[in-house]
Amino acid sequence: xxxxxxxxxxxxxxxxxxxxxxxxxxxxxxxxxxxxxxxxxxxxxxxxxxxxxxxxxxxxxxxxxxxxxxxxxxxxxxxxxxxxxxxxxxxxxxxxxxxxxxxxxxxxxxxxxxxxxxxxxxxxxxxxxxxxxxxxxxxxxxxxxxxxxxxxxxxxxxxxxxxxxxxxxxxxxxxxxxxxxxxxxxxxxxxxxxxxxxxxxxxxxxxxxxxxxxxxxxxxxxxxxxxxxxxxxxxxxxxxxxxxxxxxxxxxxxxxxxxxxxxxxxxxxxxxxxxxxxxxxxxxxxxxxxxxxxxxxxxxxxxxxxxxxxxxxxxxxxxxxxxxxxxxxxxxxxxxxxxxxxxxxxxxxxxxxxxxxxxxxxxxxxxxxxxxxxxxxxxxxxxxxxxxxxxxxxxxxxxxxxxxxxxxxxxxxxxxxxxxxxxxxxxxxxxxxxxxxxxxxxxxxxxxxxxxxxxxxxxxxxxxxxxxxxxxxxxxxxxxxxxxxxxxxxxxxxxxxxxxxxxxxxxxxxxxxxxxxxxxxxxxxxxxxxxxxxxxxxxxxxxxxxxxxxxxxxxxxxxxxxxxxxxxxxxxxxxxxxxxxxxxxxxxxxxxxxxxxxxxxxxxxxxxxxxxxxxxxxxxxxxxxxxxxxx
Amino acid sequence: xxxxxxxxxxxxxxxxxxxxxxxxxxxxxxxxxxxxxxxxxxxxxxxxxxxxxxxxxxxxxxxxxxxxxxxxxxxxxxxxxxxxxxxxxxxxxxxxxxxxxxxxxxxxxxxxxxxxxxxxxxxxxxxxxxxxxxxxxxxxxxxxxxxxxxxxxxxxxxxxxxxxxxxxxxxxxxxxxxxxxxxxxxxxxxxxxxxxxxxxxxxxxxxxxxxxxxxxxxxxxxxxxxxxxxxxxxxxxxxxxxxxxxxxxxxxxxxxxxxxxxxxxxxxxxxxxxxxxxxxxxxxxxxxxxxxxxxxxxxxxxxxxxxxxxxxxxxxxxxxxxxxxxxxxxxx
Numbered sequence: 001x002x003x004x005x006x007x008x009x010x011x012x013x014x015x016x017x018x019x020x021x022x023x024x025x026x027x028x029x030x031x032x033x034x035x036x037x038x039x040x041x042x043x044x045x046x047x048x049x050x051x052x053x054x055x056x057x058x059x060x061x062x063x064x065x066x067x068x069x070x071x072x073x074x075x076x077x078x079x080x081x082x083x084x085x086x087x088x089x090x091x092x093x094x095x096x097x098x099x100x101x102x103x104x105x106x107x108x109x110x111x112x113x114x115x116x117x118x119x120x121x122x123x124x125x126x127x128x129x130x131x132x133x134x135x136x137x138x139x140x141x142x143x144x145x146x147x148x149x150x151x152x153x154x155x156x157x158x159x160x161x162x163x164x165x166x167x168x169x170x171x172x173x174x175x176x177x178x179x180x181x182x183x184x185x186x187x188x189x190x191x192x193x194x195x196x197x198x199x200x201x202x203x204x205x206x207x208x209x210x211x212x213x214x215x216x217x218x219x220x221x222x223x224x225x226x227x228x229x230x231x232x233x234x235x236x237x238x239x240x241x242x243x244x245x246x247x248x249x250x251x252x253x254x255x256x257x258x259x260x261x262x263x264x265x266x267x268x269x270x271x272x273x274x275x276x277x278x279x280x281x282x283x284x285x286x287x288x289x290x291x292x293x294x295x296x297x298x299x300x301x302x303x304x305x306x307x308x309x310x311x312x313x314x315x316x317x318x319x320x321x322x323x324x325x326x327x328x329x330x331x332x333x334x335x336x337x338x339x340x341x342x343x344x345x346x347x348x349x350x351x352x353x354x355x356x357x358x359x360x361x362x363x364x365x366x367x368x369x370x371x372x373x374x375x376x377x378x379x380x381x382x383x384x385x386x387x388x389x390x391x392x393x394x395x396x397x398x399x400x401x402x403x404x405x406x407x408x409x410x411x412x413x414x415x416x417x418x419x420x421x422x423x424x425x426x427x428x429x430x431x432x433x434x435x436x437x438x439x440x441x442x443x444x445x446x447x448x449x450x451x452x453x454x455x456x457x458x459x460x461x462x463x464x465x466x467x468x469x470x471x472x473x474x475x476x477x478x479x480x481x482x483x484x485x486x487x488x489x490x491x492x493x494x495x496x497x498x499x500x501x502x503x504x505x506x507x508x509x510x511x512x513x514x515x516x517x518x519x520x521x522x523x524x525x526x527x528x529x530x531x532x533x534x535x536x537x538x539x540x541x542x543x544x545x546x547x548x549x550x551x552x553x554x555x556x557x558x559x560x561x562x563x564x565x566x567x568x569x570x571x572x573x574x575x576x577x578x579x580x581x582x583x584x585x586x587x588x589x590x591x592x593x594x595x596x597x598x599x600x601x602x603x604x605x606x607x608x609x610x611x612x613x614x615x616x617x618x619x620x621x622x623x624x625x626x627x628x629x630x631x
Numbered sequence: 632x633x634x635x636x637x638x639x640x641x642x643x644x645x646x647x648x649x650x651x652x653x654x655x656x657x658x659x660x661x662x663x664x665x666x667x668x669x670x671x672x673x674x675x676x677x678x679x680x681x682x683x684x685x686x687x688x689x690x691x692x693x694x695x696x697x698x699x700x701x702x703x704x705x706x707x708x709x710x711x712x713x714x715x716x717x718x719x720x721x722x723x724x725x726x727x728x729x730x731x732x733x734x735x736x737x738x739x740x741x742x743x744x745x746x747x748x749x750x751x752x753x754x755x756x757x758x759x760x761x762x763x764x765x766x767x768x769x770x771x772x773x774x775x776x777x778x779x780x781x782x783x784x785x786x787x788x789x790x791x792x793x794x795x796x797x798x799x800x801x802x803x804x805x806x807x808x809x810x811x812x813x814x815x816x817x818x819x820x821x822x823x824x825x826x827x828x829x830x831x832x833x834x835x836x837x838x839x840x841x842x843x844x845x846x847x848x849x850x851x852x853x854x855x856x857x858x859x860x861x862x863x864x865x866x867x868x869x870x871x872x873x874x875x876x877x878x879x880x881x882x883x884x885x886x887x888x889x890x891x892x893x894x895x896x897x898x899x900x901x902x903x904x905x906x907x908x909x910x911x912x913x914x915x916x917x918x919x920x921x922x923x924x925x926x927x928x929x930x931x932x933x934x935x936x937x938x939x940x941x942x943x944x945x946x947x948x949x950x951x952x953x954x955x956x957x958x959x960x961x962x963x
Binding site for chain 1: 640641642860861862863864865866867912915917918919920921922923924
């Protein structure tokens, strides 16, 4: 009976340990998750293991210390013997032994008989191993604790160790706090990575390609596996630093990229189609790369028809140089440049001349020099182009040759500029993501805001006056002010449909329209009355600041930026297209064109203005949400 | 009373007990077809020194069982057919005037049929309560007091009463006090088809199964002594006591008991349970009773000791079922 009692005590200890671990495991997991968020205290895996062991020991001790009666042991033996054979004789013998002071012959016989029967029963048979349920629960709890405790630490070590060696110290918030973002929350960053990859492939820029790969891997880790905050911040910091290191050098090259495409086409068109080309190049807004390329393509088409003229060639070269000067000097800031005859660029040229210190041919510049000082190289290219224009009047062959060389140099600069732009965009995206992660808990709230934002963008939000206006374009953008702090960006659009001039849809700055007030028309030739009555929008909804409203920080860092978007004279009005998309989905070809225009304008605005990173992200995210879909 | 261990080892005594009882049952089985459970209950009551009440419809072999039992034992047997006009003196006996040798006359007690070892009180519920109560003292005290004289009954004294549960008209249901004096109330069930075939074959042919005595009165008393020596462990005795307590309406009682029972079993119920459990253990060759032995004896020992209230009666609740429910819910 003693052996059975010892075995029961041992099993009770195991069961107690298992039960305690099964109970304490989830509790520890909860503490591990909650404590860093509430008290800022992190728990590492060793502390978890010690706590588990302690809990197991306490549970085992508590259960093993319980009194195990002989009666229960006797019942166990009786059960093992079977009701038919045993007849509870062992229990009876034990009980009789306790109560009989002077055992009778029968009691003695009962005791002897019970002892003989009990000897036939092995302790293992009398007290079989307990059901593994508690052990399974305990194992699951241990696994859970290890998963919570070990994996983030392992990831943190794997990701931070090389960075620590490279950068010395990396900022970390919570080394064991895992961060996992939904895939949709990183779409904007992925788009930047995709563009950078494309640009790197076209320009054969290995460094940019490597940066893009690193960023892609980081995004994948964040969305699929999750990273602890420390590792994510360290990796993003490194990425921002690496992308930033060469971005500053390429600002001028980026400017050249804007004008480069057009100028390249200019160079190629010189000597073949001056008149038409001059007309196209005159329309070219230097800040809009797409427009430049379109102008270049038009010039090439005209050149294919063999139209030539020395005088116009000269003017074309002058115009191209002016466009180049405007792009390089302005760096994308300022109004659109309409240089129909080159006279409009006098001031720019004067400034460039003043800044230029080392004249010389582009051909004399080493390749690396252009990368280091693209501004200087740009000036040289401009002079070469002007020279080519002068030659065109006297020697068309020389003109054509010079223009060719200039064009190749510009093409090189153009590629360099594109990679620089992609690199800068990559750095900006990484910086924004870093900011999001550093803000920690704002991620989920931000996601919720974006969800509402997307809902509003699809026209599913709540609005008051917007519903009363039959014109979808006149409806104020509806934000989901369903909870305190909720809101959206009050994007308003006025369509001058009632006027007799060009309709001038304006993409206004968020800060300009609060509560649906019509934004001021800042550019374009809109003469329409613009009698849109916008809905109350988000700004009119109670609860929290308006997302688009200007915050104190935003007031200091940002400013209103009018953006030009063109309307298609033929076909549906822009407002009708947007209204149709909001009602029926974002899959129409018309909407795709409208969106491209707006998107380009937004990118320009973001590049040209100092938009706080958080707002910048929201703007991009908004346009990502309303992007055209595949039909 | 002779202790078994004084004369022979316990194991031998138990083996002989088992052997004798099995032989008695087997002998009765020569004449009685089936009804093994009823027979076992009757034998248990006999060995416990109690009395048994057999309840069943006519023709099931109740009387035959008792008569065969008497034949199988070397005991005096008397049968009393209870009728409404049966007087108590017809049971116990009476004083009659007799002539003495000197020419005088004197009153002499003429023993009634109850002065036997084995008494069959057939259809006991047909007699008046007054006559039924004549049995009270005999059954409990095993003596009869007539006038100022108490006449002990010859041991072993064993009353087997029968009653018909169907023909209730003109009957006098046994009072609770008298019911409580029966060790067991045994329900005699209708025989199975095989048993019926066997009954027909035995009773319609010329093969009269002879039953010979296999157990003397003295041996029966020895067996009763052995039964009383059997120890019972406190947990098992406690189970029997809790079982009896569970028949009483109270805070720990099950819902049916609370709803349908007016009075639960008397302490005689616990005594019957323990004695029956001991006998069951001995008959099984064990030296001490088990929980199962107590459970087996619960229905015959307690069912007739539980008094239903109006609601229970109105619902047609059977005390047998109630006891089974209690047994199923009472932990060991």
